Amino acid sequence: MLLNDIVSILDNELDSPNVSDYCPNGLQLEGKSDVRKIVTGVTASLALIDKAIALNADAIVVHHGYFWKGEKQAIVGMKQQRIKKLLVNGISLIAYHLPLDVxxxxxxxxxxxxxxxxxxxxxxxxxxxxxxxxxxxxxxxxxxxxxxxxxxxxxxxxxxxxxxxxxxxxxxxxxxxxxxxxxxxxxxxxxxxxxxxxxxxxxxxxxxxxxxxxxxxxxxxxxHATERYGVKALGEWLMENYSLEVIFVDIDNPA
Ligand SMILES: [Zn+2]
CATH class of the missing domain: 3.40.1390.30 (NIF3 (NGG1p interacting factor 3)-like)
Known part of the structure; x- marks a missing residue:
């Protein structure tokens, strides 16, 4: 399925253009245009990205993505490592914050x-x-x-x-x-x-x-524990309604 089609389906279902937020919702980093496998998770951490690479995923859908209001804009350090890995592997990052809470x-x-x-x-x-x-x-x-x-x-x-x-x-x-x-x-x-x-x-x-x-x-x-279920449900909904393979990956977090 085309990345752009998946993003518009999700934007539409979550009504994300109408929810004001502290981060961009929807497509945050563009990878391959064709998507067959998606990994879902709570946060786009390096551990989740590594898991997505190991699973051969084409896109990641998360609740906590990047580019938060007020954060340092320069792409250096931890942020560079994450973004570089996504770009090098052609993996798209799709994130929904408040639209996925509500x-x-x-x-x-x-x-x-x-x-x-x-x-x-x-x-x-x-x-x-x-x-x-x-x-x-x-x-x-x-x-x-x-x-x-x-x-x-x-x-x-x-x-x-x-x-x-x-x-x-x-x-x-x-x-x-x-x-x-x-x-x-x-x-x-x-x-x-x-x-x-x-x-x-x-x-x-x-x-x-x-x-x-x-x-x-x-x-x-x-x-983390209270926010596992939204993105998991969204992934299951995608899998049931569209011919996509979606795998939820839970990266343990004591917070
Ligand atoms: Zn949260």
């Missing part, structure tokens, strides 16, 4: 909700873009420690948490580095009930105080 079914947030079996999911309107924070009801009310154990088991990751509620019925979440959204979420309601807990990937020092002072339990379940 997609209503394949997005990181939607996928985490599905993994945790959360019911009556709504996007919280206080946070933009729409869908960056979602909320809903747990299948059954859980204690703080039971929810921590559920997250840890489903995501295969160590969970850092703040709070000790006995009954958590409603949760809101934003995958990855979305801990600051706790302040948009505290004292908000979903399905007529106050939100008991907020889940994200990472925790900052101030998140602890936000959680304690606004009486909302908080769980950091891993930036």
């Amino acid at each position: 997609h209503p079914t394949m997005g990181n947030n939607a996928q985490l909700g599905k993994l945790l079996n959360i019911q009556n999911v709504k996007a919280l309107s206080a946070s933009k873009p729409d869908g960056i924070v979602m909320a809903g009801n747990l299948k059954e009310t859980l204690s703080h420690s039971a929810l921590s154990q559920l997250l840890s088991a489903r995501l295969s990751h160590t969970v850092v948490s703040v709070g000790n509620k006995c009954e958590i019925a409603t949760v809101a979440w934003c995958t990855g580095g979305g801990q600051h959204f706790i302040d948009d979420t505290a004292n908000q309601y979903v399905n007529g009930q106050v939100i008991d807990a907020f889940i994200s990937g990472e925790i900052s020092e101030q998140t602890t105080h936000s959680a304690r002072e606004q009486k909302i339990d908080f769980f950091a379940a891993g930036h």
Whole structure:
């Protein structure tokens, strides 16, 4: 399949031209014009590129690509090594950041909700873009420690948490580095009930105080761990709908 066709299919499905972001979404580095095999992964690290080369992939699709707003522009050091490897091997880099967080079914947030079996999911309107924070009801009310154990088991990751509620019925979440959204979420309601807990990937020092002072339990379940599922779902969707071979590669990350 032609690279340009794949990119327009993805841009269109993820509505990426209409989502403002801190990086370019879509095709970031152009490789071979014909694509048969794609590797998907969370971050376009050197380890993922090496794996894509070993698998003979023609393109990589990731959540965390390159060219972030505010980063040094010169292509030197680590950045040069990664880009050189991609260009020398003719591998295209396709990246979707916020568009892949907020997609209503394949997005990181939607996928985490599905993994945790959360019911009556709504996007919280206080946070933009729409869908960056979602909320809903747990299948059954859980204690703080039971929810921590559920997250840890489903995501295969160590969970850092703040709070000790006995009954958590409603949760809101934003995958990855979305801990600051706790302040948009505290004292908000979903399905007529106050939100008991907020889940994200990472925790900052101030998140602890936000959680304690606004009486909302908080769980950091891993930036990488909470963001594996969007790009994986996108790859599966590509494979089901187009004649492409897509392989998800999980490069372990303790963060
Ligand atoms: Zn992220």
